[in-house]
Amino acid sequence: MRSYDVVIVGAGIAGMTAAIYVARAGKSVILLEERMHGGQIINTINIANWPAEPGISGAELSQKIYHQVNNLGVEVEYVKVLSVEESDEYLTEQDAKNAARRLFVVKTEDGDYTAKAVIVATGTEPRKLSESQMKDAGKRTVSYCATCDGAFFKGKPVVVVGSGNTARHEIAYLNNIASKVYHIHHDDPIPEDAVAVFVAIGRVPNTDAVKNIVDLDESGYIVAGENCKTSVPGIFVAGDCRVKDVRQLVTAAGDGAVAAAGVLAYLA
Ligand SMILES: Cc1cc2nc3c(=O)[nH]c(=O)nc-3n(C[C@H](O)[C@H](O)[C@H](O)COP(=O)(O)OP(=O)(O)OC[C@H]3O[C@@H](n4cnc5c(N)ncnc54)[C@H](O)[C@@H]3O)c2cc1C
Structure with a gap:
């Protein structure tokens, strides 16, 4: 089983932004992506509301962020995550005594990973x-x-x-x-x-892999406030799969930063 400080599920704009922050803080991190890095924006020809790059295409924007992720040495695996579970092991002996921070097991179609913390950034898909x-x-x-x-x-x-x-x-x-x-x-x-x-009848959240571990709302979105903390300490959420009012690229990137900061504080 491969072990990382942080496993990020989903390499859309939220997941890739979170990876940049986590990698720059010196933690080991892997992005697990079912399809293509970039997520739901990759086929959009003209992106609106992304500061400083009016009219950039989704493919180009995704590629630019992906290069940054790559240059920081973040590993990316193209595999579907099936579930996230708590293991019996703790991060430290002290944690074991306090029955606090447990390791997580991230199960995929191609093997399992252990993580000290997980960021779920799985976005949405068309209904x-x-x-x-x-x-x-x-x-x-x-x-x-x-x-x-x-x-x-x-x-x-x-x-x-x-x-x-x-x-x-x-x-x-x-x-x-x-x-x-x-x-x-x-x-x-x-x-x-x-x-x-x-x-074109709307979108639904991709949260099947975590529905048995974190709280979801009645539509399947992950319940978390602006601090991106889910109902389980150590599991954070970023981007469109979170309960929120505005689902846009800048808010996805913003969540990525907030979730990463939350993870770093949790691991400290
Ligand atoms: C057609 C369209 C046009 C848009 N135009 C704009 C625009 O102009 N400006 C703007 O600001 N916003 C726009 N948006 C909204 C914007 O695209 C989203 O808010 C943003 O991309 C969300 O990013 P995300 O990282 O949260 O999720 P996503 O982009 O959905 O990425 C989630 C990633 O997780 C992966 N994933 C899901 N489940 C699993 C799993 N079990 N295992 C592994 N990987 C998994 C998915 O394959 C995907 O790559 C548009 C959206 C659409 C659909």
């Missing part, structure tokens, strides 16, 4: 179609990203499911590509001639 709409979609392509997949349907009729800002954005984008863009709401029937279904 999936309902079972009935999935059935209705049949063999048609179902996509959660018009920017990624829209070009495959040039000159063809497509449908966008959803009613919020993201749906409006997807419709505007597809209007330049498809022959027709239908707009329907969640659970409306899918028009017969549409060849692809673009889904």
